[in-house]
Amino acid sequence: MLRTLRRPALALAASALLLTTACGGGTESGPGAGAYDGLDVIVGFYPLQFVAESVGVGDVAVTNMTQPGAEAHDLELTPRQMAALGEADLVVHIKGFQPALDEAIVQAKPKNVLDVATVVDMHEINPDGSHAHEHTDEHADDEHAEPTTPTPAETHHAGDGHDHGDFDPHVWLDPTNMVKIAEAxxxxxxxxxxxxxxxxxxxxxxxxxxxTTLDESFVAGLKTCERTEFVTSHAAFGYLADRYHLTEIGIRGLSPEAEPSPARVAEVQRLAREHGITTVFYETTVSPAVAEAIAGDLRLKTDVLDPLEGLSPEARGDNYLEVMNANLTALKAANGCS
Structure with missing residues (x-):
């Protein structure tokens, strides 16, 4: 059974009295907080906060630059947050995911910076929106069938109005990547x-x-399903799909707020019919209107699949592990997994 890590404002309740909340920012301790002798760690968004708090528990105060429930892609920093970067003991981010933070790091020159993109296999995005890497099965004893290679019509990342470079940044949705992030x-x-x-x-x-237990639950839970395709409101689940041999059909590209074209909506509807899709997934931090419209036209169900870019008050769990298990439950129900 997975140990439940309750989501604290910081790693220790004793440190909580030292914290303040910056205007427009996430939960902060602020470097130089009185007699506090732990490490001040700044992270770009929630999954990195979860790792930093779990690895540094008792010895770190973690500042998440993204406010709970806010859209992590569109982070804008306050002057106070900018100043805090230069005083932090460690800053953890994914270069290219939050451009404002990337620029601020260059200006502030923190003592130590961990760019997660340097420790995990970032998947390059093809012009058609699919992941360009060759799939390699890291676990020879995983009794999976060979993965289905998405066709250009079945994935949709490009042209979303956000500059993520040529790579998909959503690495944390593969638990094995979170292991690498934890070690780094x-x-x-x-x-x-x-x-x-x-x-x-x-x-x-x-x-x-x-x-590892979480990963094993996904492997077992998604091993035998009636279908491997799933429809999402935005194409954040490429790493999860690759890891567990699924095919994501994204209504939008990497940006959760970009409006899909009528042609894309029609294509998603066609694919949903073709693959016997039962559920259109949406997320808690973005309007579900488009997902609900597509589901309504096709008389399908809707459900939440959380990309965990932040931990909103509506999240189905108090931390990364709980929300990912909720995602697994939702996928199993939608895809008829036994």
């Missing part, structure tokens, strides 16, 4: 506080065990 975070924290390095390594190992 432990290393970075250990470099910032060598005396505590062994503790960070041990915490990362504990988190890895939970993430």
């Amino acid at each position: 975070t432990a290393t970075a924290l250990g470099q910032a506080r060598p005396d505590e390095a062994a503790k960070f390594t041990a915490n990362a190992a504990s988190l890895t065990s939970e993430l």
Whole structure:
């Protein structure tokens, strides 16, 4: 059974008295907070907060630059947040996902920066929107069928109005990538506080065990399904689809707020009919209107599939592990998995 990590404002209740909330920003401790002797860690958005708090529990104060429930792609920083970057002991981000944070890091020159894009396999995006990497099965004993390669019509990432470079940034939706992020975070924290390095390594190992259990639940839960295709409001689930041999049909591209063209809506409807789709997934931080319209036209169900770019008050769980398990439950029901 997965250990439940309740989502604190920071890692320790004792540290909470030292925290303030910046206008327009996420939960903050702020570097230089009185007698606090832990490490001040700044992260770009929620999954990185979850990892930093889990790996550094007891020794870090984590500042999430994205306010709970806000859209992480569109982060804008306050002057206070800009100043805090230069004082932080460690900043963790994914370069290309939040351009405002990338630019601020260049200006503020923090002591230590962990760019997650340097520690996980970032999947390149083809002009047709599919992941360009060749699939390699990391676990030979996973009794999966060979993955279905999405056709150009079945995935949709390009032309979404956001600059993510040539790569899909949503790496955290594959739990095995979160293992790599946890290990890299432990290393970075250990470099910032060598005396505590062994503790960070041990915490990362504990988190890895939970993430491995989560991954095994997805492997088992999605092994035998009536269909492998699923429809989402925006194409955030490419890594999850690749890992578990599914095919994502995104109504929108990488941007959750870009309006799909009439042609794209028609294409999604055609694919939904062709693959016997039962459910159109939407997310809690973006209007479900388009997803509901498509589902209504086809007389399909709607349900939440959370991309976990943030942890909204409406999230189906208090942390990454709980929300991902809720996603698994939703996918199993939609795809007729046994």
